[in-house]
Amino acid sequence: MSVIQKLVLFCLKSIENQRTAYAILHLLNGKKSSQTIQDAHLFHLKQYFHVLPHLTREEFNQILDFLIEKNYVTCLNEGTYRITEKGDIYIQVHAEPILPIYLNGWSYNRMDKLFWERLSLMVQVISNLVAYNGRYLPIQNNKPHLDWIKNFIQRNRFNRYELATQLFKELQHLFTNKKIDPLILILRLTGSKRIGLTAHQAAEQLQMSVLTYHLHFTNVIHMILTEVKGKTSYPLLEQLLETEEKNEWIHLTQSTRKTAIYLNQGYDIEDIIKIRQLKQGTIEDHIVELAIIDSSFDIDIYVPPEVQRNIMKTSTNGIKQLKYIRQSVPEASYFQIRLVLAKHKSAVSV
C-alpha cells in the first residue's frame, strides 16, 4: 500500500463514518471552510490539513476504489465508508511508523511554500557566492524573495566561505538522525555547478509517484520548520522564518495584521484572497484599515495619483459622502474612494 492510501485509510478510521469521504479530500486539500476546519480539530487530523493541495477528486476516488477492492473499507451508503476489521488490523500492525511523522499541516500550511522558496534560493545564492559566479538565473522569481535574500546576504556578509560552511553544518546537523530520507530535499537543491531536480524528476529518481513524493517533501519541510523554530543552533536557517512586521501594526486587528504581512512580502490582493480564502471586500477593508494606521503606507498602486487628486478635490468641497463622490468621480471605485479618504484621515459617512 502506498503512503497516500495508508493516509486515507487512517483518516477514514478517524472520522468513523460520521462524515462523507470527501470531507477527507477537503482536509488534505486544505479547504478553508468552517466545516473542514472543525473536522480537522474534532477528529484530531489537524496535522494532515493541506498536506496534499493538488490531490484531485479522481485520484481520491481511485484510492477509495483500491481500499474497497482490498476489503479494507466497505461502502455504507452514498459517500460514507466504514473501516473493516481487516483494515483495522492493518493499521494496528503497521501502526509505527505508518505515516510521515513530522507533518504538521495545520501550523505550517502557509509557511512551508515560503520556506522552501527561500531555502532553495539561499543555497543557490551562497553556492554561487563562493564560486565567485555572478551570472546565474535565480530559480525563484518572486520579487519579495529576491529582495529578502539580497538583504540577508548584506546582513551576513562576513567571510563568504564561513557562510557556506555554516549553512552546510546546519543542514548536515538538521538531517542527521531523522526519520526521513534527506535526498527527498537535497536532490532539489541547485548550486553553482549542479542544477537541482524538479519535483517530477526527484520523484522519478526516488521511484515514487509525484503525489507520494509531494507528501514526503512536505514532511521534510515540516520537520525542518519544527526543528529550526526557536532554537539557537540554526542561526542561518532561523532567519528564513522571518516575517517583517512594523511597530505600528500592533494597533491593527489580528486579521488585518496578517494581510499586512502578506502585502509587505509583496503578495497582491489576488494572491492574498487565494491564500487566505477571504473575500475581496474583506481584504479591501484590511487595506483601508492599514492606510489609516500606517502613515507610510503607499496607496498609489491602488489608486492612480490623478484619481486621488480628483477624489480629494471633490471631498474638500466639504462633501464626505461616498455616494456623491462616486457620482462626481466615476472612474474611481468605492474601494479607491474609501482608501483615499482613509489615507487623508477624513471621516466618511456612507
Added chain:
Amino acid sequence: MMKHLLREKFGYTSFRDGQEETIKAVLAGKHTLAMLPTGSGKSLCYQLPTYMLPGATLIISPLLSLMQDQVDQLLLIGEKRAIAFNSFLNYQKKMSALKNLHQYKFIFTSPEMLQSKLFMERLSEINITLLVIDEAHCISQWGHDFRPDYLAIGTVMEDLGNPPILALTATATDRVKQDIKQSLNMQNSIDILYSVDRPNISLHVEKVGSYQEKIDVLIKRVSALHGPGIIYFSSKKTAEICAQSLKENGIKRVSIYHGGLNHEERILIQQQYIHNQLDVICATSAFGMGINKENIRYVIHFHMPMNMESYLQEIGRAGRDGQTSLALLLYAPFDEQLPRQLVETELINDSQMEKLRQFFLEDSLRWWELEKYEEEIIAIANLSETSMRLLKDFHRNAILHHKEATSLDELKEMMNKQLQLKFEAIHTVYQYIHMSTCRREKILQYFGEQPTINIVECCDHCNGSNYPNLQAEKRETMPEYENWEEILQEILLSETSKNEE
C-alpha cells in the same frame, strides 16, 4: 567603445555575423531592418546600443513567455532596469510599473498593450530613443505568423516621438520584407540581410510507415547520435510518451519541456540542459527561444512543421558553435493532417463566423460590449483559445475605428486568406519532404536566395542517407552521488576547500 562594452557588459570577445553592422546603423539613428539567422544573437543588436543611447528602448514582442525570457537574460548580466509590461501584470503591478516607468532602460511589451491609453500616455512622457519590433514578420499578412494586433504598431509611432526603428526578423521572404517596411513606414531603411542558410547543418528527412515505426526509428536514431539534441513535437502528450519510451530504452537523461511548466521547473530544465546534465529535450515549440546553448548537435522533428520559416528557426538552434550538426525530419503517411487540423482550430471558419454574425446582429449592443459575452461567444461558436484571441484583437481595432458588427465580413475575408496561406505553407513543407533533389537549394529558392556552393554535408539527396559524423562531445557527467552529504558538500563546500588548498 562598442567592443569595450561587448566585452565588459556581455562577456563576448567578438561580434557575430551582422551584429556590428546592425548596431552601427542603429547608433547612426537610421531605421534598420535586420534579417539575421537564428542563433546569431539578435537581441544583442538592441541591448548594446541601449547602453549607448540616452533614453529607453521599447521592445515589442509577440510572445509573453519570450518577453520574460529576455528580462531574465538581462538580469543574468546584472541589468535590473528591464521590465515586461504585459497583460500578465495585474492592476496593482501595472500601476506601480507605470509609476516607475522612467526608471527602466528596457521596456518589453506586447502590441496589445499599445492600445492602453494610460500606458501610451506614460510612454510619451518618457524618452524612447529606440523602438524595436521583434519578430517583425508578424506584421505581414503574407507572413507565416501574421498577428492582427501587430498592425496597431504602425499607428503609435508618432505618439512615441518617431524614434528610430529596428525591425528584427529571422527568416522572411521578399514579399514579407517589403510588407514590414511599408507597414512601419521605413522605406528608406538600412537593410542588413544575411542568408537563411546554415552550412554546418546537414538536412535529412526520413520516411517511415506508421506512427509506431516513427517512435521506433526515433529511439534508434537518438541512441546512435552523439551530443545534446532537441526533439520537437506538436503535442505535449506525444512528447511525454516519447520521452518515456526513450527512458525505457536506456536514454536516461531526457526531459520534457512545454508551456505549462512553472518558473522553477522552467529554469531548472533549461539550466540542466545548459550544464549538460540532460542530453535530450522533448519539447513543444516553446523551448529554445531564450536559451543560449552552443553545442546542440541535432534537432529532430517528430511532427511535421507548419511552415518552412518556423522549421528553419527551430533547426537553427543546432550547431551555433559552427560544428557539423544534423536536422532530421521524420515523416509518416498522412502526417500533414495534424498541421492542417491545428491551422483549422486556430483560425475562425465560415460556419463559426456565421454563428458570430447572428449573435451580434440579434442585438447590436452585444458587439460594443463583447467582453461581457466572452464565455457565451466561445460556447456558441465553439472557438478555440487562439481563435477567440483573434476575434478580440480584431474587435479592439474595429471599435477604435468605430466599426459596427458588420465589419466581421472583413475578418471573414482575413480568415479565408490566412487559411489558404497556411495550407499553402504546409504544402510547401510537404513538397520539401517529398522532393528528390537538393533540399538546401529548395530552401534558398523559397527565400529568394542564390544557392550556396560546395557544402560538404549538404543533405540526404546530395550525400546519401548516412548522417554526417557528429563530433562526440566530451560529456561532462555530473557525479552520480547516492549520498546526500556528498551532494551537499559539492554544492556548498567544493569551492571552499579549493580555497583552503
